[in-house]
Amino acid sequence: MKTRGVFAAAALVLLLAAPRFLERGTLNDIWNVAFAVILASAWNLLGGFAGQVSIGYSAFIGIGAYTTVLLSLAGWHPYATLPVSAFLSAAFSVIVGLPTFRLRGPYFTIATIGVSEAVRVVAAGVAFTGGSSGLRMPAGSFDFQRDYSAMVVLAVLVVALAAWIQASPFGQALRAIRQDIDAAEAVGVHSTKYKVLVHALSAALVALAGSLFAINFQYISPNSVFDFRLSLSIVLMPIVGGLGTVAGPVLGALLFGYLQIKLLSSPALRDSYLFLYGGMLIAVMLFEPRGLLGLYRRVRGRITRSFSRPVPDAG
Amino acid sequence: MPADAILGVEGLIKRYEGLLALSGVTFSVARGEIFGVIGPNGAGKTTLFSCLVGSVQPNSGIVRFRGERIERLPNHAIVARGLVRTHQIVRPFRDMTVRENVSVGAHFGRARLRGAEAGRRVGEILEKTGLVRKAEVLAGTLTIGELKRLEIARALATGPEVLCLDEVMGGLNPSEIVDAMKLIRSIRESGVTVLMIEHHVHAVVGVSDRILVLNFGLKIAEGKPMEVVRHPEVISAYLGEEAV
């Protein structure tokens, strides 16, 4: 645990110092990966640790982004809006969670598809989102350096938080819920309370990322924050990386961050991202439901076994 | 309900889709007792336990635990008050180690232990249930006998006052049954009241202070083990089952 803390601190220092020796393009890539790491790790708290797969997470990015833009337009300092984003998103997650968490497994997932469709429809229809023409941040609020630092710090914090939760009794309760919710209740785990709690926590973190997203891009619209590719990758990154682990979502975020860069630079690939994403999902579910991390462990296990196999006794 | 009763049940009714699983069951359990519940298949024994701990809501009736009415409380809230059950069909957390399984009970039951205190308690229980050597093994790899003991260990770790054991001897070999009976007695000696469902009459007669007999959701007898097994209705219920 201690060595991991040292490692995290070193990574943070290195990332914060990066603007001194890396060029802007590379920093942009790091920003993108950090954004992806936050989304993937935060989603994994509910979807991986507690096993409640939600397809409705773009709503929380939207709440974060719109809170920040609207309050900034009302004269707030952009960073002063962050706590409000987190709070509103958590509150919305509780409103959605209380009824839908009565549902189990796939039924919960289907309800979240319904909720996300309803949010999308409403967001496109109400006036304050700026409709299809979108909203622009007030002039002078853009500072890449500052947004970069905030995103990197948040990413490292979210991963550290995930590691801490995994080792805590809270994380144990979530794992118990994922494996057998009735058995968890039977030994005293208040499953609804913990599901609502972890949903709120992960919704707040995703909203923070949405706020920083809005500050960096300066312009948002229902199409940009509820982008299908974005809401798809939130779910896919942790699944492809390794559900319910700390390293899995980070691995998935790195992979998807890299893919995102490749997709943007190659039109042929951009047109077939659904093939790519769908294909990955199918491959993971059929061959290694524990994702890349599971694959790595299996391969490592096989290699260790083949080296340590006892020599047959001649006598 | 008698003064020394820790658990009292009055007129408990549970219906499933027109089928009456419990039709007005009444009994009470004294503090420190080992209380057996027997009856043929489908008599409503497991439904009774489910209603007691709140994993199933009864249609009507009263359950009093330490004087408090609990029949409308959810499962986790009843565990927090000190009434816990094991499952006939074992339900381990398969991807956790045996030690982790037991510590979930210690962390979230009535005891709500944390840190070193929880670790110590889990160690004691693993010792008592004979699972020490398997502590770091994934629960999914245990044998049926070990899984039954894990069910007991996890429930004990919650720090219950009343422990409901649902067929913990089913599927065990004769020497394991002897060990299980010893374990149940030692649990009672540590101050825990025990309710136990057993399908096999011999085991339960040997260890219980009193026995309740259910048939088709109805209480047909209650009392001292040797008296109950001679009760004509009990004999006909069991013979009737064998004749089918």
Place this chain on the structure above:
Amino acid sequence: MNEIITVLVNSLLAAGLYATMSYGLAVIYGVMRIINLAHAGILMLGAYATLTLNSRLGMDPFLSLVVVIPVFFGFGVLLYLTMIRRLPRSSGGPSIESLLLLFGVWLVLQNLAYAIWTGDTQSILTRYTMKSVVLLGVRVGIPTVAVFSVSALSLVVLQLVLRRTYLGRAIRAVTQNRDAAMIAGVNADRISAAAFGIGTAFAASAGSMLATMYAFTPDFGRSFLLKSFCIIVLAGMESVAGVAAGAFVLALLENFVGGYTTLPTSFQDALSFTLLVLALVAFPQGLVGAFSRATQRWRRLGRA
């Protein structure tokens, strides 16, 4: 009074199609306890298949069903044999793995449609697309009436198949109790393959018929997927009649809201999502609870 008849007639006509598309989902869930998220993709692909048959060969959209149904039956069986069968069977409810696997299939199907037909909005025009008739004093489009007739016919045929043939009886047996059916000698693997084929064929034929009424893109189908879920949750899934009743209830609600309120159309679509969430929450055990209730009702009827 007139308005009420309008709502009733429109609802009834819509319900036929809704029942057809929902049954595609219901039969797969019933036999395999799998929620087919690729349902929307198959609806969409059915629409494009009909479009191609219509524009290349000049085939009438309704005649195209003769090709669409067997082709998609084969496609469903293929999906089952190559993918679904490889998943570990979950004992209780549907597994999250099967849900995500079929979600992946949906994405791939969408991309396939983009690659073949581009993302442009498509629609099918026939001689009768704009024509209408008067039914019970209500003016309705010819395609709507035709879609209803074909849907009703397919449901009647389905009912006969389920009642009279070995395959139908085996499907019903596996739906009610897989283990008991297997003990009785039913080859559950083959029945599952057939059910997946039937479900896929029903979804695709619903897509073909939708194409005569709506414009579509590769994104098409999502709201119909949610409507199908909603109907199944409302109605249970044992009987064809139950699914039809659920379809009618949803269509009635939609037409009622559309006819008597001034909500924008996009919000009307949100109705089925809201209803879906409410219906799911009202049956906390999810579809299984609704399913067992439906089974009980059906058994009691059988005894009477």
